[in-house]
Amino acid sequence: xxxxxxxxxxxxxxxxxxxxxxxxxxxxxxxxxxxxxxxxxxxxxxxxxxxxxxxxxxxxxxxxxxxxxxxxxxxxxxxxxxxxxxxxxxxxxxxxxxxxxxxxxxxxxxxxxxxxxxxxxx
Amino acid sequence: xxxxxxxxxxxxxxxxxxxxxxxxxxxxxxxxxxxxxxxxxxxxxxxxxxxxxxxxxxxxxxxxxxxxxxxxxxxxxxxxxxxxxxxxxxxxxxxxxxxxxxxxxxxxxx
Numbered sequence: 001x002x003x004x005x006x007x008x009x010x011x012x013x014x015x016x017x018x019x020x021x022x023x024x025x026x027x028x029x030x031x032x033x034x035x036x037x038x039x040x041x042x043x044x045x046x047x048x049x050x051x052x053x054x055x056x057x058x059x060x061x062x063x064x065x066x067x068x069x070x071x072x073x074x075x076x077x078x079x080x081x082x083x084x085x086x087x088x089x090x091x092x093x094x095x096x097x098x099x100x101x102x103x104x105x106x107x108x109x110x111x112x113x114x115x116x117x118x119x120x121x122x
Numbered sequence: 123x124x125x126x127x128x129x130x131x132x133x134x135x136x137x138x139x140x141x142x143x144x145x146x147x148x149x150x151x152x153x154x155x156x157x158x159x160x161x162x163x164x165x166x167x168x169x170x171x172x173x174x175x176x177x178x179x180x181x182x183x184x185x186x187x188x189x190x191x192x193x194x195x196x197x198x199x200x201x202x203x204x205x206x207x208x209x210x211x212x213x214x215x216x217x218x219x220x221x222x223x224x225x226x227x228x229x230x231x232x
Contacts, residue, residue, distance in 0.1 A: 037167075045212075047220055105155070108159075110172075112168070
């Protein structure tokens with residue numbers, strides 16, 4: 001069955017970086033987009049961007065450009081999210097999610113990882 | 123404030139029909155499909171409706187989605203206690219060149 005298994009919780013100081021992993025299994029990894037969504041405590045969902053596993057093309061939400069890098073490793077079927085220059089308001093649960101290649105994101109994000117809590121605190 | 127506007131809360135009694143609205147603009151809902159997600163307490167979101175009104179395999183047919191112009195709705199035809207959760211609409215936005223989520227609606231089953 002399809003599974004997205006994320007790495008464990010992280011604690012970082014302001015200004016540091018964090019790298020979260022998302023191990024995919026149960027489906028052909030290159031045939032789907034991997035997206036990242038975060039949720040601050042008690043808040044709603046925020047799309048951060050996505051990466052085409054097939055060709056590595058990325059589309060980052062404008063508020064994260066310059067601070068975020070999304071990559072994939074097709075040999076280990078793992079996606080990575082790196083966020084730099086962390087601030088306290090980056091404290092959130094970070095989710096990876098899978099999407100088929102569809103026009104205008106019409107297919108939705110059909111499988112989600114369990115989430116990774118990143119805490120930014122001095 | 124989110125670009126897609128949802129009511130912060132909605133409520134109903136078991137068996138009742140309830141709808142949740144999602145209001146956008148021509149750059150998002152007006153031109154692109156809407157997806158809906160259910161988030162149970164302490165869990166990751168789950169895709170409930172995609173492409174305005176399609177249900178993924180395993181989603182009961184008492185959940186339905188619709189779209190008209192720049193607004194969309196999620197309907198529950200017979201509310202159940204296990205439906206108590208947060209619900210989010212989402213769509214592509216051509217101006218932002220990205221996916222946007224609504225602020226979320228907390229559904230309370232009385």
